[in-house]
Amino acid sequence: MSQKHASRRSTSISRIAEIRRQDLIEAAINCIAKVGYGDVTVQTICHAAGVSRGLIGHYFKGKDELLLEAVRQVTTELGNATKLAAQDAGDNPTAKLHALIDASFSPPGFTAEKVAVWTALASNAHWSPELALLYKELWRDYRYAVAHLVERAAQESTREVNPERVALTFSTLIEGLWIGWLADPESVTREAAKEACRDYLDAVLRS
Amino acid sequence: MSQKHASRRSTSISRIAEIRRQDLIEAAINCIAKVGYGDVTVQTICHAAGVSRGLIGHYFKGKDELLLEAVRQVTTELGNATKLAAQDAGDNPTAKLHALIDASFSPPGFTAEKVAVWTALASNAHWSPELALLYKELWRDYRYAVAHLVERAAQESTREVNPERVALTFSTLIEGLWIGWLADPESVTREAAKEACRDYLDAVLRS
Amino acid sequence: MSQKHASRRSTSISRIAEIRRQDLIEAAINCIAKVGYGDVTVQTICHAAGVSRGLIGHYFKGKDELLLEAVRQVTTELGNATKLAAQDAGDNPTAKLHALIDASFSPPGFTAEKVAVWTALASNAHWSPELALLYKELWRDYRYAVAHLVERAAQESTREVNPERVALTFSTLIEGLWIGWLADPESVTREAAKEACRDYLDAVLRS
Amino acid sequence: MSQKHASRRSTSISRIAEIRRQDLIEAAINCIAKVGYGDVTVQTICHAAGVSRGLIGHYFKGKDELLLEAVRQVTTELGNATKLAAQDAGDNPTAKLHALIDASFSPPGFTAEKVAVWTALASNAHWSPELALLYKELWRDYRYAVAHLVERAAQESTREVNPERVALTFSTLIEGLWIGWLADPESVTREAAKEACRDYLDAVLRS
DNA sequence: AATGAATGAGTCTTCATTCAT
DNA sequence: AATGAATGAAGACTCATTCAT
Numbered sequence: 001m002s003q004k005h006a007s008r009r010s011t012s013i014s015r016i017a018e019i020r021r022q023d024l025i026e027a028a029i030n031c032i033a034k035v036g037y038g039d040v041t042v043q044t045i046c047h048a049a050g051v052s053r054g055l056i057g058h059y060f061k062g063k064d065e066l067l068l069e070a071v072r073q074v075t076t077e078l079g080n081a082t083k084l085a086a087q088d089a090g091d092n093p094t095a096k097l098h099a100l101i102d103a104s105f106s107p108p109g110f111t112a113e114k115v116a117v118w119t120a121l122a123s124n125a126h127w128s129p130e131l132a133l134l135y136k137e138l139w140r141d142y143r144y145a146v147a148h149l150v151e152r153a154a155q156e157s158t159r160e161v162n163p164e165r166v167a168l169t170f171s172t173l174i175e176g177l178w179i180g181w182l183a184d185p186e187s188v189t190r191e192a193a194k195e196a197c198r199d200y201l202d203a204v205l206r207s
Numbered sequence: 208m209s210q211k212h213a214s215r216r217s218t219s220i221s222r223i224a225e226i227r228r229q230d231l232i233e234a235a236i237n238c239i240a241k242v243g244y245g246d247v248t249v250q251t252i253c254h255a256a257g258v259s260r261g262l263i264g265h266y267f268k269g270k271d272e273l274l275l276e277a278v279r280q281v282t283t284e285l286g287n288a289t290k291l292a293a294q295d296a297g298d299n300p301t302a303k304l305h306a307l308i309d310a311s312f313s314p315p316g317f318t319a320e321k322v323a324v325w326t327a328l329a330s331n332a333h334w335s336p337e338l339a340l341l342y343k344e345l346w347r348d349y350r351y352a353v354a355h356l357v358e359r360a361a362q363e364s365t366r367e368v369n370p371e372r373v374a375l376t377f378s379t380l381i382e383g384l385w386i387g388w389l390a391d392p393e394s395v396t397r398e399a400a401k402e403a404c405r406d407y408l409d410a411v412l413r414s
Numbered sequence: 415m416s417q418k419h420a421s422r423r424s425t426s427i428s429r430i431a432e433i434r435r436q437d438l439i440e441a442a443i444n445c446i447a448k449v450g451y452g453d454v455t456v457q458t459i460c461h462a463a464g465v466s467r468g469l470i471g472h473y474f475k476g477k478d479e480l481l482l483e484a485v486r487q488v489t490t491e492l493g494n495a496t497k498l499a500a501q502d503a504g505d506n507p508t509a510k511l512h513a514l515i516d517a518s519f520s521p522p523g524f525t526a527e528k529v530a531v532w533t534a535l536a537s538n539a540h541w542s543p544e545l546a547l548l549y550k551e552l553w554r555d556y557r558y559a560v561a562h563l564v565e566r567a568a569q570e571s572t573r574e575v576n577p578e579r580v581a582l583t584f585s586t587l588i589e590g591l592w593i594g595w596l597a598d599p600e601s602v603t604r605e606a607a608k609e610a611c612r613d614y615l616d617a618v619l620r621s
Numbered sequence: 622m623s624q625k626h627a628s629r630r631s632t633s634i635s636r637i638a639e640i641r642r643q644d645l646i647e648a649a650i651n652c653i654a655k656v657g658y659g660d661v662t663v664q665t666i667c668h669a670a671g672v673s674r675g676l677i678g679h680y681f682k683g684k685d686e687l688l689l690e691a692v693r694q695v696t697t698e699l700g701n702a703t704k705l706a707a708q709d710a711g712d713n714p715t716a717k718l719h720a721l722i723d724a725s726f727s728p729p730g731f732t733a734e735k736v737a738v739w740t741a742l743a744s745n746a747h748w749s750p751e752l753a754l755l756y757k758e759l760w761r762d763y764r765y766a767v768a769h770l771v772e773r774a775a776q777e778s779t780r781e782v783n784p785e786r787v788a789l790t791f792s793t794l795i796e797g798l799w800i801g802w803l804a805d806p807e808s809v810t811r812e813a814a815k816e817a818c819r820d821y822l823d824a825v826l827r828s
Numbered sequence: 829a830a831t832g833a834a835t836g837a838g839t840c841t842t843c844a845t846t847c848a849t
Numbered sequence: 850a851a852t853g854a855a856t857g858a859a860g861a862c863t864c865a866t867t868c869a870t
Contacts, residue, residue: 016829036334038245042865052831054867063865116333123330125390126323127243136391143394162406168395169403173376176383183332184343187350188375196376199369203410223854249840259856261842270840430833450748452659456861466835468863477861530747537744539804540737541657550805557808576820582809583794583817590797597746598757601764602789610790613783617824637850663844673852675846684844 021059021069023049028070033113037120040067068130074117075138081109082142086149093152094205097170100146101197104174105190115178122175143167150205157205166204173197228266228276230256235277240320244327247274275337281324282345288316289349293356300359301412304377307353308404311381312397322385329382350374357412364412373411380407435473435483437463442484447527451534454481482544488531489552495523496556500563507566508619511584514560515611518588519604529592536589557581564619571619580618587611642680642690644670649691654734658741661688689751695738696759702730703763707770714773715826718791721767722818725795726811736799743796764788771826778826787825794818 027049031040042063046053060066085103089096103109125135147167154161177196181188234256238247241255249270253260267273292310296303310316332342354374361368384403388395441463445454448462456477460467474480499517503510517523539549561581568575591610595602648670652661663684667674681687706724710717724730746756768788775782798817802809 020829036331038331039334041863043863053865054831054833055829057866057868058829119330119333122386122390123326124243124245126326127246132390136394139387139391139394165399165403165406168399169380169407172383172387172395172403173380174383175387176379176381179329179386180346180379180382183329183339184346187343187346188379192372192375196372196379199372199411200376200407204406227854248838250838260840261856261858262854264841264843265854434833450745452745453748455859457859467861468835468837469833471862471864472833533744533747536800536804537740538657538659540740541660546804550808553801553805553808579813579817579820582813583821586797586801586809586817587790587794588797589801590793590795593743593800594760594793594796597743597753598760601757601760602793606786606789610786610793613786613825614790614821618820641850662842664842674844675852675854676850678845678847679850 017059020051020055023051024056024059024066025070025073028066029074029113029117032067032070032120033116037067037116037124068134071117071121071131072134074114075121075134078109078114078118079138079142085109086145093149094156094201097146097149097153097201098198101174101194101201104197105177105193110178110190112182115182118175119179119182122179139171143171146170153205159205161204170197170200173200224266227256227258227262230258231263231266231273232277232280235273236281236320236324239274239277239327240323244274244323244331275341278324278328278338279341281321282328282341285316285321285325286345286349292316293352300356301363301408304353304356304360304408305405308381308401308408311404312384312400317385317397319389322389325382326386326389329386346378350378353377360412366412368411377404377407380404431473434465434469437465438470438473438480439484439487442480443488443527443531446481446484446534447530451481451530451538482548485531485535485545486548488528489535489548492523492528492532493552493556499523500559507563508570508615511560511563511567511615512612515588515608515615518611519591519607524592524604526596529596532589533593533596536593553585557585560584567619573619575618584611584614587614638680641672641676644672645677645680645687646691646694649687650695650734650738653688653691653741654737658688658737658745689755692738692742692752693755695735696742696755699730699735699739700759700763706730707766714770715777715822718767718770718774718822719819722795722815722822725818726798726814731799731811733803736803739796740800740803743800760792764792767791774826780826782825791818791821794821 024045027045028040031044031048035044042056043053045063045066046056056063056066060069082100082103085099086096089099121131121135125132143164144167147163150161150163150166150170154163174197177188177193181190181193231252234252235247238251238255242251249263250260252270252273253263256262263270263273267276289307289310292306293303296306328338328342332339350371351374354370357368357370357373357377361370381404384395384400388397388400438459441459442454445458445462449458456470457467459477459480460470463469470477470480474483496514496517499513500510503513535545535549539546557578558581561577564575564577564580564584568577588611591602591607595604595607645666648666649661652665652669656665663677664674666684666687667677677684677687681690703721703724706720707717710720742752742756746753764785765788768784771782771784771787771791775784795818798809798814802811802814
């Protein structure tokens with residue numbers, strides 16, 4: 001009984017802690033999207049999270065760690081949404097690739113917040129070892145999977161393709177469209193982005 | 208004689224002013240590339256330019272104006288390099304497009320400094336009206352020209368292409384490769400970037 | 415019990431905030447008196463208050479707001495001292511006017527700090543909308559009350575007086591004596607100031 | 622001949638110098654009136670004078686000296702205007718005193734610029750030895766003269782007056798009205814100021 | 829666990845002054 | 850004589866972090 005109590009209390013405590021962490025992370029994500037990665041402040045985040053300024057120190061080493069965590073979470077969610085979309089697309093590799101395109105420019109993977117955070121990740125990786133590492137690993141895995149799909153899809157085609165290069169182009173195009181959409185949403189609408197990706201894929205894979 | 212003297216003196220004075228402005232702009236560009244757009248400080252820039260901190264106020268309204276000017280200069284130089292490359296490529300539209308690709312990933316258009324500044328421009332446009340305006344105008348003009356080239360190039364092909372969409376994809380791919388190269392130079396080498404662009408162009412334009 | 419605790423804590427917290435605000439305001443007042451309104455710095459004030467420079471931002475929007483608050487407090491205290499003196503003087507309007515004179519050149523209404531701050535108020539109102547507004551309202555109310563007293567006092571006299579004009583002269587004379595005392599204390603002693611005011615009042619009100 | 626030339630040249634040079642000094646002094650006066658004593662900058666003054674920033678060093682030790690010179694000039698002009706008015710008023714001491722009142726609130730003695738500068742003088746004397754000295758001497762002489770006039774005027778009256786005290790009150794009232802007019806021109810019009818002074822004088826001197 | 833008071837380093841900006849031309 | 854380029858000190862303000870409660 002007392003054990004149960006203790007464990008229950010500890011669970012509830014850590015649960016609260018986890019909730020607070022999550023609150024702060026989400027607040028950080030929203031703030032990045034709202035004011036830009038470079039203009040996010042601890043005060044901004046804590047205000048958005050509805051907690052006091054000092055609380056950040058209880059759950060994170062500092063502002064940088066919180067921001068890194070926020071980026072990590074966004075990228076994880078993006079990855080999950082992508083994987084899920086691919087899984088739901090059945091066995092056909094071409095269909096899977098098209099599902100990736102769809103998922104890349106549709107919620108929940110594609111949202112203003114996620115794109116803003118991703119843009120922050122991509123554009124700051126060069127000066128931040130942590131972000132750089134995260135960035136490289138994410139694309140490496142993604143490109144590996146895409147290359148595999150392209151390879152399979154290309155077998156149906158008579159054309160000769162370089163799967164790695166196509167994967168690089170494909171992923172870069174998606175990232176470019178994200179960043180372009182953020183900077184100038186009028187020129188890069190979601191539909192236009194999808195069509196651009198589809199066009200590319202069709203051109204590369206058609207016989 | 209005295210007129211000549213006066214004019215000579217006034218010229219040399221304004222020349223000094225122009226030189227200092229240029230020094231500061233170049234220092235700003237180098238600083239952006241060195242420490243990142245968000246971490247550039249007045250001190251950093253002035254130290255890089257070899258002048259005192261207060262001098263920035265003599266030639267610019269403030270830090271923001273200097274940074275904007277730096278971005279403007281880089282984009283102008285990039286645009287010039289691009290136009291020059293296209294001009295030198297002769298009349299063939301396809302050749303011109305390939306020249307654009309080459310120029311986009313070769314000095315002097317393509318340098319670490321320029322890519323860093325462009326990345327700053329693209330990733331901050333969403334939160335800065337000035338940068339947003341600059342960004343939109345640059346790509347609008349670029350895409351207009353590329354679309355025209357694509358249209359002409361496509362006439363030789365039997366395929367049906369949407370010049371505007373191709374121009375969007377083309378420009379986005381280049382920008383994505385720039386940003387990707389900055390974030391992870393190992394994955395996106397210059398050659399790989401060029402080949403990715405060429406691949407795309409060939410795939411789209413081939414009959 | 416827990417409510418009492420909570421309320422006590424919240425009280426003590428807000429009390430600290432109020433104390434700090436008051437500390438800073440008083441330090442500001444002392445600094446104005448010590449170095450002059452134009453030479454007061456944030457550093458000066460915070461040093462005088464025994465706190466760090468950054469603290470000013472916690473309790474005030476900035477230096478200007480703190481200075482305005484300091485002026486406001488001094489004028490309020492001056493007004494209170496004046497009203498209290500008038501109240502204590504009984505019903506006789508002439509006695510009340512003489513009480514005003516006494517209070518105007520005796521502590522706690524009349525101190526070096528208060529006079530310095532008032533001088534700052536009067537001499538800067540022309541270029542500061544906030545100070546101008548404060549200044550006008552203070553004198554308007556004061557003159558209104560004095561005019562009323564003069565009117566009543568004049569009924570005992572056979573002379574004809576213009577209460578508003580007397581009130582203006584009276585208040586201006588007091589202010590002039592304050593400023594004159596600050597600039598040259600040897601020429602305008604407290605006693606001389608009082609006698610000057612009494613002289614004026616007697617001359618105007620005597621039959 | 623050559624001597625004449627040299628002397629003429631030196632004269633014309635020093636005349637230019639004198640003109641420049643005067644330009645700067647007048648510009649300083651205008652700036653004090655325009656932006657306030659505390660907000661005057663070297664740049665402001667030199668711009669108003671139509672000369673370059675560095676020129677101030679050629680004619681004055683620094684900003685402080687120029688400002689002091691500006692104050693000195695204004696007070697001199699004020700004194701001259703006052704003396705002239707008294708002289709023009711004939712021999713009657715009462716008439717002279719009324720002439721002083723008139724001159725105190727009429728151009729050229731009374732202008733916005735002069736009042737602004739005088740207010741700066743009075744309100745800063747406490748923290749500036751130079752201004753304090755100037756201030757004291759000016760009023761000392763003025764009060765001495767006024768006391769003399771009051772003494773003579775009082776001989777016509779049956780009342781007993783303290784000339785020094787009246788002179789103090791008189792001068793303080795004028796100063797107070799100047800400062801009050803600057804701070805709140807609506808409450809202290811020129812006419813009201815004159816009438817206040819006349820009222821006081823009449824009340825004190827009437828039998 | 830949570831607050832917010834407090835700090836102090838860091839940033840931009842202003843400005844009087846100096847000096848080479 | 851005059852300019853304006855250049856400096857560097859000093860100012861106000863922001864902000865991440867620490868810590869007592």
